[in-house]
Amino acid sequence: MQPTAIFDLDGTLVDSVPDIHAALNRLMAARALPGFSLAQVTGFIGDGVPTLLLRAFAAHGQQPDTTAYPEFLADYEASAAIHTRPFEGIPAVLDALQASGWRLAVCTNKPEAAARLLLEALGLLGRFAAVGGGDSFPTRKPDPAHLLATLRLAGGAPERSVMIGDHHNDMAAAAGAGMPAVFVAWGYGARDAAGGAPVAERASELPALLASALAATPSTSMR
Numbered sequence: 245m246q247p248t249a250i251f252d253l254d255g256t257l258v259d260s261v262p263d264i265h266a267a268l269n270r271l272m273a274a275r276a277l278p279g280f281s282l283a284q285v286t287g288f289i290g291d292g293v294p295t296l297l298l299r300a301f302a303a304h305g306q307q308p309d310t311t312a313y314p315e316f317l318a319d320y321e322a323s324a325a326i327h328t329r330p331f332e333g334i335p336a337v338l339d340a341l342q343a344s345g346w347r348l349a350v351c352t353n354k355p356e357a358a359a360r361l362l363l364e365a366l367g368l369l370g371r372f373a374a375v376g377g378g379d380s381f382p383t384r385k386p387d388p389a390h391l392l393a394t395l396r397l398a399g400g401a402p403e404r405s406v407m408i409g410d411h412h413n414d415m416a417a418a419a420g421a422g423m424p425a426v427f428v429a430w431g432y433g434a435r436d437a438a439g440g441a442p443v444a445e446r447a448s449e450l451p452a453l454l455a456s457a458l459a460a461t462p463s464t465s466m467r
């Protein structure tokens with residue numbers, strides 16, 4: 245069976261924090277609340293938009309009001325690709341992986357519609373057999389069910405798949421799903437979030453790291 249590479253989106257494939265930062269600060273400004281620095285917003289990312297908003301409002305001693313989520317999402321969907329770009333080397337690596345037989349999928353905690361809009365705007369959407377967003381299934385990363393449901397949509401199997409991510413949620417979801425993972429050093433997560441996973445310093449290292457992660461899975465090495 246064709247192997248599947250499942251990528252996290254924010255901080256792994258794309259540097260999306262500038263547009264998230266801008267949309268969040270517009271939401272704050274509309275409520276006469278102070279904005280945040282890029283570093284603060286980077287620290288809020290990783291658990292999906294509802295948690296991003298909880299963290300942002302909590303920083304001001306408040307809770308999100310009822311319109312905060314739809315307002316943020318509408319604004320972000322309209323402006324997700326203004327500054328956001330793939331990390332250096334990512335499009336070439338996706339080409340290389342597909343050329344060597346990998347099926348590609350995205351498993352992100354970003355809401356699915358926003359993820360699709362962003363990937364489409366960057367010319368990347370067509371490469372992915374499935375996009376599992378933070379609101380696509382009943383649960384999201386770190387729940388392995390998010391990863392497994394995305395994989396099922398992509399037509400892949402856990403014993404022939406590798407998760408690539410920048411956050412401890414990505415590593416935890418992969419471990420729970422019984423899948424190998426590769427941690428990327430250029431994203432938003434702290435480096436110790438890698439746990440025992442191999443670490444890619446640059447995108448160009450991914451094809452070799454994915455091949456060795458796959459070769460180390462029990463079903464492959466038993467062949």
Ligand SMILES: O=C(O)COP(=O)(O)O
Nearest residue numbers: 253254290291292352353
């Ligand atoms: O939306 C988020 O909080 C993070 O999204 P990610 O899962 O693509 O990193």
Ligand SMILES: [Mg+2]
Nearest residue numbers: 252254255410
């Ligand atoms: Mg991420």
